[in-house]
Amino acid sequence: MPSFAEFGIREELLQGLAELGIVEPTPVQEQVIPFILAEQRDCISLAQTGTGKTAAFGIPLLQLIAPKGPTQALVLCPTRELCMQVARDLALFAKHLPGIRVVAVYGGARIDYQIEALRKGVQILVATPGRLNDLIRRRKVDIAAIRFVVLDEADEMLQMGFQEELTAILAETPDDKTTLLFSATMGREVAAIANTYMHEPAEITVGQRNAGTENVRHVYYLVHAKDKYQALRRIADSTPDIYAIIFCRTRQDTKEIADQLMADGYNADALHGDLSQSQRDAVMQKFRRRTLQLLVATDVAARGLDVQDLSHVINYNLPDDIANYTHRSGRTGRAGKTGTSIVIVHLRERHRIAEIEQKLKRRFEQGRLPSGQEICALKLRNRIEALLAAEVDEEALAPLLPGLEEQLAEVGREELIRRVAALELARVREAYRDAPDLNVREERGVKAPWEAKAPGKLATRHPMARLAVSAGRKDGVRPEQLIGQINAANVGARIRIGRIEIKETVSFIEADSRFTQQVMEALHALRVKGRQVAVEVAGEQGPRPAKPYGKKPFPGKGRKPAGPFGAGKPGNRRKGGK
Numbered sequence: 315m316p317s318f319a320e321f322g323i324r325e326e327l328l329q330g331l332a333e334l335g336i337v338e339p340t341p342v343q344e345q346v347i348p349f350i351l352a353e354q355r356d357c358i359s360l361a362q363t364g365t366g367k368t369a370a371f372g373i374p375l376l377q378l379i380a381p382k383g384p385t386q387a388l389v390l391c392p393t394r395e396l397c398m399q400v401a402r403d404l405a406l407f408a409k410h411l412p413g414i415r416v417v418a419v420y421g422g423a424r425i426d427y428q429i430e431a432l433r434k435g436v437q438i439l440v441a442t443p444g445r446l447n448d449l450i451r452r453r454k455v456d457i458a459a460i461r462f463v464v465l466d467e468a469d470e471m472l473q474m475g476f477q478e479e480l481t482a483i484l485a486e487t488p489d490d491k492t493t494l495l496f497s498a499t500m501g502r503e504v505a506a507i508a509n510t511y512m513h514e515p516a517e518i519t520v521g522q523r524n525a526g527t528e529n530v531r532h533v534y535y536l537v538h539a540k541d542k543y544q545a546l547r548r549i550a551d552s553t554p555d556i557y558a559i560i561f562c563r564t565r566q567d568t569k570e571i572a573d574q575l576m577a578d579g580y581n582a583d584a585l586h587g588d589l590s591q592s593q594r595d596a597v598m599q600k601f602r603r604r605t606l607q608l609l610v611a612t613d614v615a616a617r618g619l620d621v622q623d624l625s626h627v628i629n630y631n632l633p634d635d636i637a638n639y640t641h642r643s644g645r646t647g648r649a650g651k652t653g654t655s656i657v658i659v660h661l662r663e664r665h666r667i668a669e670i671e672q673k674l675k676r677r678f679e680q681g682r683l684p685s686g687q688e689i690c691a692l693k694l695r696n697r698i699e700a701l702l703a704a705e706v707d708e709e710a711l712a713p714l715l716p717g718l719e720e721q722l723a724e725v726g727r728e729e730l731i732r733r734v735a736a737l738e739l740a741r742v743r744e745a746y747r748d749a750p751d752l753n754v755r756e757e758r759g760v761k762a763p764w765e766a767k768a769p770g771k772l773a774t775r776h777p778m779a780r781l782a783v784s785a786g787r788k789d790g791v792r793p794e795q796l797i798g799q800i801n802a803a804n805v806g807a808r809i810r811i812g813r814i815e816i817k818e819t820v821s822f823i824e825a826d827s828r829f830t831q832q833v834m835e836a837l838h839a840l841r842v843k844g845r846q847v848a849v850e851v852a853g854e855q856g857p858r859p860a861k862p863y864g865k866k867p868f869p870g871k872g873r874k875p876a877g878p879f880g881a882g883k884p885g886n887r888r889k890g891g892k
Contacts, residue, residue: 318373321348326410327376331369334406340366342520343373349518350374350494356515358495358508365520367496371464372404379437381413384459387438390483392470394420394442394591395598400466401440414438419455421445422591429454443471443479450486460487465495465507469637472503474614484511498640529647531654532674533681534667536754539660539798543574545752546630546658548683550580550608551742554696558626560610561642563633564790571630572610578745582608585615613638622648629657631794632666636673656681661754662797662811683753686746693742694735778812779827781834782852785842786819796823796837803836822852 318328318339331337339347342361349357351374361367371389379386389404391397401418408414417436419428421444428445432455439446439457449455463484465471471480493512497504508515537545550556562568565586572584583597583606594615600606602621609616613633624646633639639655646653657678659667667678684692722730736743785791793814800809809832812824825833830851837849 316344318347321351321373323373323377324411327373327407330407330409330411331373333409336369340370342366342518343370345518345520346370347374349516350492351377353516354378354492356493356495356512358497358500358512358515358517359520360497360500360517361520367466368400368403369407371466371494371496372400372407375438375462375464376404376408376411376414379414379461381411381437382435383437385436385439385455385457386459387462387464388457388460388483388487389438389440389464389466390446390471390480391420391440391442391466392474392476394422396467397440397442404438404440416440419445419449425449443476443483447479447482450483457483457486458488460491463487463491463493465493465497468495468497468507469500469504470641472507473635473638477503480507498637498644529652530643531647531652532643532657532676532678533654534657534659534664534678535681535683536659536661536664537683537752538754538801539662539794540801541752542630542658542660542794543571544749545683546571546575546628547578547580547745548689548752549626549628549656549658550575551689551745552684552692553626554693556607556625557604558608558624558628559616559621559642559645560608560628560630561616561633562610562612563631563792565612565615566790567631568610568612568615575608575610580608581606582610585609585611587612587615589615613642616645621645623651624648624653626653627655629655631792632657632659632663632670636670639670640674660794660797663794683751685751686749689746690739690742694739776810777827778810778824779830779833780822780824780852781830781837782850783821783823783837783840784819784848785840786817786821788818789842791816791821791842796821796840799840800825800833800836803832803839809833 316339317337318331321339323331342359342365346357346359347370350371359367359370361370375387389400391400397418397420401416405416408416414437415435416438417428417431418440419432420442425445425448429449429452432439432449439455441449446455450457465480493515495504495508495512495515535545535549546560560571560582562571565588568584568586569588572582575582583600585594585597589597597606597609601609610630627642627646629639629642633642643655646655657667671678725733783791783796793816796814797811800811809829810826813822814824815822823833823837834849834851838847840847
């Protein structure tokens with residue numbers, strides 16, 4: 315493996331790297347650094363998170379820019395945390411390079427302080443798109459002399475909706491600049507940016523596109539929808555040293571799961587969009603110090619987090635975009651260490667495991683959730699091991715031992731063991747008293763009845779009823795929420811569920827027509843944002859007359875129904891729907 319010195323890196327820069335323990339290039343650095351130094355032309359680098367991309371572009375930038383000159387390099391990052399991390403790393407690399415100043419500008423901090431920092435001069439500017447656009451509009455930053463633009467985590471920036479900001483920023487930069495795009499995935503939006511703003515870019519791919527980190531083990535647990543939270547608890551209880559991010563789809567889910575975990579005695583907290591910047595910083599500080607073992611977060615809230623040594627990533631909800639699964643799982647198993655990416659999946663979404671496997675070219679293991687008795691035994695064994703491994707301060711204990719021996723004189727060895735075990739297992743034993751087996755057993759490759767097309771016994775399926783629910787995407791409705799509501803209300807009944815469509819303000823769900831009444835009653839009990847939903851039977855083009863559950867879901871008397879709950883024309887797609 316070549317060294318950084320073989321790339322022709324200046325001695326002062328090598329000294330800064332050595333002080334940080336960076337002595338040998340990673341695979342992405344080995345390919346990208348010499349290319350940028352030699353070619354100085356547009357380049358797309360595809361590599362997973364945690365592979366050393368900051369040094370891959372940072373080292374050649376520091377080698378090529380002129381000290382004490384104008385702003386010559388611009389690094390754009392999707393989040394405040396990543397922006398601060400990149401600026402901090404570049405400043406450390408440049409510790410012994412005089413005349414090179416790195417400044418970070420980002421939202422959530424006082425803009426007047428950042429303006430003052432820019433006035434003092436900056437050679438490398440690291441920025442989030444929103445704050446940089448603000449500074450450009452105020453004419454407080456000059457990027458007209460930019461020689462290099464780096465789009466770091468470009469796929470994440472586009473997923474966060476920064477397309478317009480990127481376009482406006484890049485329009486302010488010279489046409490002859492060198493653009494370097496770094497991304498974990500090469501989606502359509504990233505390809506569009508490359509086609510629009512890059513000139514015949516070279517492509518450097520480290521590992522397979524969209525592939526998960528080799529050091530990550532992928533495991534899924536198959537449970538009923540109503541058992542997902544209890545499955546999460548068993549995973550946490552059976553892994554005493556767990557240090558994990560738990561990903562949920564919505565901020566409401568994030569709050570609810572974190573609140574439940576804290577109420578049940580776990581070291582957990584939430585990270586979501588409703589937190590102020592100071593609250594967010596406080597949560598992250600606790601997590602980095604490992605005061606928290608479990609951080610519950612949405613994809614957006616977790617983007618750009620600089621957290622090392624995660625033992626697990628837990629997908630409480632699978633992301634809609636498989637690329638987001640790649641980002642999530644790539645947060646563990648970094649720097650040569652191993653990690654585990656866990657998916658808690660229920661029966662009606664378990665087909666998505668195969669989709670992710672196909673995309674990642676990686677095989678998932680089906681895990682088995684331990685029983686309550688197994689968890690109790692594990693907890694007690696770990697506690698006893700901790701007691702035996704604890705250091706004993708003989709000098710401090712000496713004056714206390716006579717009193718303790720007298721107090722325990724009449725307690726036998728077996729009785730003492732029983733009492734210690736009872737004390738240690740009080741919370742866990744109560745939680746798992748008469749706990750059922752949560753595992754759903756199913757052979758891999760066998761389709762569920764509602765997916766099978768083969769003739770035989772499954773060919774006698776009953777027709778499906780299509781129901782419309784007066785809540786949709788904007789209300790935060792999710793397929794598993796509807797399924798969970800039906801399961802909770804019809805314990806023991808096996809109701810076949812078909813296609814589920816979540817549109818902007820209305821949702822459609824297919825269910826076995828024999829259970830139409832029960833399903834309508836179950837869904838009518840659903841409360842979304844404090845209100846009770848209306849439910850009715852719908853045809854392919856809209857509802858058909860049936861007794862609805864809820865207030866006035868249909869148009870007025872004498873009028874032809876105009877679609878679910880009177881919205882839109884029959885057969886037309888509603889705005890925002892699919």
